[in-house]
Amino acid sequence: MIVLRLFSRTKLYWGLAIICLIGALASPHTSSGRNIFLSFSNLTDVLRQVSITGLVATGMTLVILLGGIDLSVGSVMGFSTIICAMLLTQPGWTPASIMAVPAAAAVAGLGVGFLARFVFHGLARGRDVDAGRRNEIVLGPWRGVRVPAVLGLACGALAAVGTASQVSTKFGVLAVLLVTPCVALALGAINGALIVAGRLQPFIATLAMMVSALGLGRLTAGQDNAVIAVYTGTNATQAFEMLRSMVWGILPMPSVFFLAAILIFGAVLRFTTFGRYIYAIGGNPEAAKLSGIKVAQVQLAAYMISGLLAGLAGVLFVAQYRQGKPDAGSGLELDAIAAVVIGGTSLMGGRGGLAGTFVGVLIFGLLSDILQLQNIDSNVQLLMKGLIIVGTVLVQEQNLGQLLTRWRGQAPPPAPALTGSVEANRPPSATMKSTAREDIHEAS
């Protein structure tokens, strides 16, 4: 019984293990008899391939845990590639820099202002927190408003000047890496504001943003279906090549961002109040609200993070494929949702986590790698992906035993006592449909 339960809890990792096993067994060998699938370069290549989807899926996990959904990430990512590519290749006040400078200034200013307030708040609470005592901390006008405001304004101005100084020439690596996500974050903030203040359903609000961001990207690029090529060393800074290099010869740069995002936001979910609130709101939004949680703030923040990570993914896309294009991320949102869902995060919200998303992303990455090594048609890959989604979700949502008994046409046994596990009363979440589209990694 214990073995079964352990198996049931870790079945996600078993899936990953099975995929690896199949990959290793089916893999072709080099002339010297080495297994190509298990070779270091192949595995790091898989990590590189999944990084962009993975970053987006990380933000998507937060949003889905919250009980929402963000359909706009693909378009926002595509839009970010345009911003990034234009900043890299076109000097002067292009539409991209006109958007990027204020966005960077606003994000820096507001971010630093709130950070200052947050730090003062933490300091005021004192070293020894009396557990459970409702301690009302009211910061005075100086620490509460004036100092954060001044700091924020200063940093905002600094960011404005700093980015504006780059406008006349082309932007450098660090500049695009910081500025592009700021623009995407602003789009995420619009999503959040529509959902929180406009009371729109997340599906609707982000659907609107998905459409709008694509249009905005095309308008920004100037021509329909524009592809802005980025040739490092000729029309853009050579240093940009760094974002597709290997770090210390071990990890590809994009995967460093992906792994860092997984670790950081995994820690955020696990160790911070913000993370706790995300789970609480996803689990029961009304109860969370009645518990005094500021639901609107948490929602807004989650959509902003989702936008931010989509923007970062956009920069990595430009580095990886040496181009920016408005539809770079078409279908990406569905890949991300699929990865989140097969990672065991419930679309109802409140249950799941980033470890599952990481595995989910890897499963897709390994699958396409295996099929590529076998030279199997990419359309078969899509078919396989769909099957995997249905299969994993079927297995996750119900106990295998229940599934088997139902197939045998017997009445399911009485629900097992809920000791330490909520498997039994999981709501069946919607099964994702696979979508036929060109895989992003083959797009260029």
Added chain:
Amino acid sequence: MDAGWNVMGTTRGGPSHHTATVPSGPSGRLAVDPAGPAPSNHAVVLNAEGVSKSFAGVTALRDVDFDLMSGEVHALMGENGAGKSTLMKILAGVHVDYDGVIRIEGASVRFSGVQDAERAGVAIIHQELNLVPELTAAENIFLGREPLILGTVVDHRRIVKAASALLRRLGIEIDAQRRVAELRIGEQQLVEIAKALSLDARILIMDEPTSALSTSECDTLFKVVRQLARAGVAIIYTSHRLDEVVALANRVTVLRDGRRVLTAPIDGLSSSAIISAMVGRDVAMSRRKSGSSAGAPVLSVRNLTLDTVSSRGWRRLLKGVSFDVGRGEILGVGGLLGSGRTEILESIFGVARGWRGGDIAIDGEPASINSAADACRLGVALVTEDRKALGLHIASTIRDNVALPSVGAASRFGIRGFARESALATDVVERLAVRCSGIDQIVATLSGGNQQKVAIGKWLATAPRVLLLDEPTRGIDVGAKQEIYQLIFGLAADGLAIVVVTSEMPELLLLSDRVLVMCEGRQTGVLSGAEATQEAIMRLAAPGMSGRGPGVAP
């Protein structure tokens, strides 16, 4: 289906053919004709013997006998939870699993569902109306049995004609082609009645039909009800409003704790006789020694109002409520369902839907509470009525639930203090004696009483000054109730100011130092000590009786 058409006097088909197990009455006996003579014989049309029903071990009805004669309005009275709804739902075929015998016109029947009951001529009009707002009145009346042209296309002209004729004969002035969403709530009620009669209903069950109606709408409804009774329809009618029952009913049956305690013609009964039949039971537990309410009030509420706008139009749910609660005092709020009790708590907690007016002060300081977060900050806690939907995250652990309102307080720089959270949860579990295997047990696996302890405990962990309890013992067995009572007394002794809303009279009397009685959003009195008796509270709580009680609020 044919039966419906006969009622309306259209030309389709011959005599009706009921498929139910009951012999049907002569076709068209329900030709609703206001000028027609009253039926001379009051024959028994429905007769229930020894009906019992229990839900998951809780007995809702015990051996109830009930009979209904044609052409009478039979009022069914009782406190909340006395078993009125259960009885009505059994008679209407909603509950199909019961003990006892039901006879309709002498023939024993056992309905397999609502449709079956309708075929036998029994129709129920629920408190929540079952109309499709986007369809017209006529379409609603014939929903699911539309006449068809050549068996394919809905015959709209005929629907409208038939519905208009039916409404006209009932003396209802409603355009059958108007969308139900545009109708006022009283008009919707009348459409429901028309729908029931189009089904050839000879027995009409009305569950609190006037609860949402204005006075003039009530008058129209009463007119229609009387007219139906004259035409021979037997009507079972429930209402909390005594005056209404006295004015409308021929006989009254009172249920209490699932048993029938009285069936009598209304003529020989006084209102107070009905009230004492409804509440007449002894309070088992002794009241505690009254808390010391000396000193400045902790919570003070002045002229609290709440307005909402819904599809029904503008409504004032709270009409100027004022009270003080002192340290260690328990204020009970009594009143019928929908009298505004819960709205008081929600308004104080800052989560009521609508516009709030009036002043709230905590410890003498004016408090502006516009969200639950504000309330928490000021030390106000609300334990909600529906703990599964609103109070707890049922699929999560005791630790997570208890710590949720305190996560912020236990953290520093946004990093959770896990040790502090666990300490809080352990503390609550020990203090409230929650029976569990540990703080990591899933809340869904706890018993109702222990779940309620967790729901209260999560607020105690925030060290509140004011505790608002909405139906603290709903769905909890008797033994656990006593524990919750002791818990509440203990909290009062610790100095909390407590406001309790409860539908159960004994609980209200037991817990409260003072009782605030609400009636239709108005504060009809504050009773303290010996003044607070069941009869006194009932008199203040029942609409139509108010205004005579002591201490009427401004």
